[in-house]
Amino acid sequence: MEKVKRNERVIAMLKILSNAPNKSFTLNYFSDLFGAAKSTISEDIDIVREVLEKYALGALETVTGAAGGVMYLARTDAADNYAFLTRVCSKMQDAARILPGGFLYVTDILNDPTVTARMGEILAAWYYEARADFVLTVETMGIPVALMTARSLGVPLIIARRDARMTDGSVVTINYLSGSSHTMQRMSLPKRSVREGQRALIVDDFLKGGGTAVGLRDLMKEFNAQVVGTAFVMEAATSKAKLIDDYRSLMVLEDVNEAGKTVSISPSKLFGKRA
Amino acid sequence: MEKVKRNERVIAMLKILSNAPNKSFTLNYFSDLFGAAKSTISEDIDIVREVLEKYALGALETVTGAAGGVMYLARTDAADNYAFLTRVCSKMQDAARILPGGFLYVTDILNDPTVTARMGEILAAWYYEARADFVLTVETMGIPVALMTARSLGVPLIIARRDARMTDGSVVTINYLSGSSHTMQRMSLPKRSVREGQRALIVDDFLKGGGTAVGLRDLMKEFNAQVVGTAFVMEAATSKAKLIDDYRSLMVLEDVNEAGKTVSISPSKLFGKRA
Numbered sequence: 001m002e003k004v005k006r007n008e009r010v011i012a013m014l015k016i017l018s019n020a021p022n023k024s025f026t027l028n029y030f031s032d033l034f035g036a037a038k039s040t041i042s043e044d045i046d047i048v049r050e051v052l053e054k055y056a057l058g059a060l061e062t063v064t065g066a067a068g069g070v071m072y073l074a075r076t077d078a079a080d081n082y083a084f085l086t087r088v089c090s091k092m093q094d095a096a097r098i099l100p101g102g103f104l105y106v107t108d109i110l111n112d113p114t115v116t117a118r119m120g121e122i123l124a125a126w127y128y129e130a131r132a133d134f135v136l137t138v139e140t141m142g143i144p145v146a147l148m149t150a151r152s153l154g155v156p157l158i159i160a161r162r163d164a165r166m167t168d169g170s171v172v173t174i175n176y177l178s179g180s181s182h183t184m185q186r187m188s189l190p191k192r193s194v195r196e197g198q199r200a201l202i203v204d205d206f207l208k209g210g211g212t213a214v215g216l217r218d219l220m221k222e223f224n225a226q227v228v229g230t231a232f233v234m235e236a237a238t239s240k241a242k243l244i245d246d247y248r249s250l251m252v253l254e255d256v257n258e259a260g261k262t263v264s265i266s267p268s269k270l271f272g273k274r275a
Numbered sequence: 276m277e278k279v280k281r282n283e284r285v286i287a288m289l290k291i292l293s294n295a296p297n298k299s300f301t302l303n304y305f306s307d308l309f310g311a312a313k314s315t316i317s318e319d320i321d322i323v324r325e326v327l328e329k330y331a332l333g334a335l336e337t338v339t340g341a342a343g344g345v346m347y348l349a350r351t352d353a354a355d356n357y358a359f360l361t362r363v364c365s366k367m368q369d370a371a372r373i374l375p376g377g378f379l380y381v382t383d384i385l386n387d388p389t390v391t392a393r394m395g396e397i398l399a400a401w402y403y404e405a406r407a408d409f410v411l412t413v414e415t416m417g418i419p420v421a422l423m424t425a426r427s428l429g430v431p432l433i434i435a436r437r438d439a440r441m442t443d444g445s446v447v448t449i450n451y452l453s454g455s456s457h458t459m460q461r462m463s464l465p466k467r468s469v470r471e472g473q474r475a476l477i478v479d480d481f482l483k484g485g486g487t488a489v490g491l492r493d494l495m496k497e498f499n500a501q502v503v504g505t506a507f508v509m510e511a512a513t514s515k516a517k518l519i520d521d522y523r524s525l526m527v528l529e530d531v532n533e534a535g536k537t538v539s540i541s542p543s544k545l546f547g548k549r550a
Contacts, residue, residue: 011285011326015333018290020389051286058290099444107443107465111434113426114295140414140436144422151388159386161415168382169374190382 004034009044017048017072018058022128022154024069045070056080058121073128074121074152078271081122085250085267088115092251095261102256104263110205110233111144119250120148123203123231126248127153130228132201134158134194136216138187142205145233149203158200160219164188172222179209179243187215194223201228207235210243217244234265279309284319292323292347293333297403297429299344320345331355333396348403349396349427353546356397360525360542363390367526370536377531379538385480385508386419394525395423398478398506401523402428405503407476409433409469411491413462417480420508424478433475435494439463447497454484454518462490469498476503482510485518492519509540 013030030041049060056077062070088109097105109115123145132153137146138160150157162185164171171188178185194200202216213230220227235242235249254264288305305316324335331352337345363384372380384390398420407428412421413435425432437460439446446463453460469475477491488505495502510517510524529539 007282007285007322008326008329010282011289011323012330012332014286014289015293015327015330018293019332019392047282048286051283052290054283055287055290057287057294099441101441103441103444105442105444105465105467107434108431108468111422111432113422113432114429116422117294117426140418140434141442143415143418144432147386147388147391147419147422151392154389156383157386157388157419159382159415166374166376166378167380167416169378169380190380192380193383 004036006044006047009034009036009041010048013044014048014052014072017060017070020154021072021074021124021152024063024067024071026069029069073125075125076118076121082267082271084118085122085271089251089265089267092265093263095263098256098258098261098263100258102258104253104256106234107141110141113144113148116144116148117151119145119233120150120152122250123149124152126231127201127229130201131199132228133198134200136160136200136202136220137204138162138212138216142203142233145205146203149201149231153201155201158189158193160187160189160216162187172219174215174219174222176215176218177211179211179214181209185211185215187219189219189223194220194225196224198223198225199228200225202230203232205233207232207242207244207247207249208238209240213247214243235268279311281319281322284309284311284316285323288319289323289327289347292335292345295429296347296349296399296427299338299342299346301344304344348400350400351393351396357542357546359393359397360546364526364540364542367540368538370538373531373533373536373538375533377533379528379531381509382416385416388419388423391419391423392426394420394508395425395427397525398424399427401506402476402504405476406474407503408473409475411435411475411477411495412479413437413487413491417478417508420480421478424476424506428476430476433464433468435462435464435491437462439465447494449490449494449497451490451493452486454486454489456484460486460490462494464494464498469495469500471499473498473500474503475500477505478507480508482507482517482519482522482524483513484515488522489518510543 027038027041031038052058059073059075134156135146135150136158147157168190170191173188200220230247232249234251234253237252237254249268302313302316306313327333334348334350409431410421410425411433422432443465445466448463475495505522507524509526509528512527512529524543
């Protein structure tokens with residue numbers, strides 16, 4: 001077998017690993033691919049790991065033992081995350097985004113693949129240890145961030161629908177009360193989409209009253225699945241208590257002042273670096 | 276400035292470039308980042324390019340001139356693409372996926388981030404030259420693939436909704452006839468989401484009669500935007516003519532035989548390697 005040089009090995013290795021985040025590759029895999037000794041592959045891994053850390057571009061984690069190997073994790077730098085979310089907040093604070101009724105137009109930001117990929121990395125890093133089997137969201141606004149989170153976690157995405165379709169097959173449907181508007185809502189999941197005992201990470205775009213989150217948790221109960229985490233892109237800082245209190249969010253929307261044309265939003269306290 | 280070694284440069288460069296597909300970075304950017312001469316950076320680029328090509332992991336394109344630079348493109352190998360789609364088809368051919376009415380359960384596959392990321396790369400590679408300003412889809416099933424296509428193209432995703440929400444602001448709504456069921460459908464886009472003269476790439480999950488695709492094209496006319504491509508994950512091979520004929524698809528669904536419990540689906544002829 002032709003010998004492969006270190007430059008070549010580290011480049012191909014990084015691309016293969018980062019194409020499949022949170023998935024373990026054995027040293028044998030790379031050893032065979034490059035025709036190199038396992039000790040050489042170990043050195044390659046150390047080099048890639050150090051460079052990713054130095055430039056805050058992610059992390060390589062080595063798992064030892066029989067099922068051992070190496071995997072790419074999207075653990076980005078805390079200061080970098082804070083700076084990124086501050087930029088997103090400042091974009092959202094544009095007065096032109098204020099809609100009648102005090103709503104905020106953020107659809108473009110929540111659909112931006114660059115923004116959602118980065119948000120997905122941050123959310124995934126929070127929940128690597130929760131060992132979710134899938135990410136659960138409800139259509140439509142939260143889908144892009146939930147998909148990118150699932151991508152960084154290396155797990156499937158499952159989308160609850162407001163109205164079941166023929167292509168869903170048999171479904172489980174629940175009714176729930178919206179926490180903020182107190183209207184009855186409905187959502188459905190295909191029966192075959194979740195298996196008993198699986199672990200769900202709930203990811204949605206916006207937490208106001210918490211009704212939808214409770215609905216998603218109730219839906220998981222119907223499947224005897226376990227919710228191992230609940231996360232939102234934004235939460236509204238309202239005076240009223242929310243229906244859930246065990247969750248995380250990337251940003252806190254303090255206020256949309258329609259008359260004064262101001263929006264107050266900042267990275268969540270979890271980033272611990274408020275100015 | 277501390278000198279940075281080649282290993283380190285090629286690793287960081289690849290990660291930075293592949294984090295932002297189809298986006299040009301100047302040689303000066305890397306020259307400053309690594310404290311290296313532009314000629315050295317050029318050599319680094321050549322090394323990364325050769326390795327990506329050798330292992331079919333993507334491509335680096337160099338743009339010369341004043342606005343010059345280097346960018347990562349997800350051009351994957353033709354034989355690899357064909358093999359990937361063949362695997363997807365064989366998964367879809369599982370008789371357990373057949374639903375009453377001859378529908379096929381593929382939701383799990385269309386929501387799988389690994390599968391959709393790869394599909395997005397293939398679709399993006401088809402349309403790099405079309406210079407789309409955004410990818411357009413309609414909720415819900417096509418969103419994951421459309422988002423991943425937008426990610427590989429480095430452009431935003433825009434999602435038409437069946438029902439407009441308060442958070443959409445002013446919207447443009449059109450009515451259209453579903454090509455297959457001849458029922459009236461409706462979809463909306465926020466007025467501020469598209470600007471006159473922009474270039475749209477339509478990406479959706481399934482082409483049957485073509486009514487939705489015509490609807491999306493009509494919607495773009497309302498914005499005086501130009502449709503530069505139309506692509507689907509799957510098209511149904513029906514005897515009836517479709518309402519559109521200028522499109523591409525990844526796979527062709529020939530038949531779902533409910534009684535015989537067989538599904539016939541294969542990669543589209545565009546991959547040119549049918550067995």
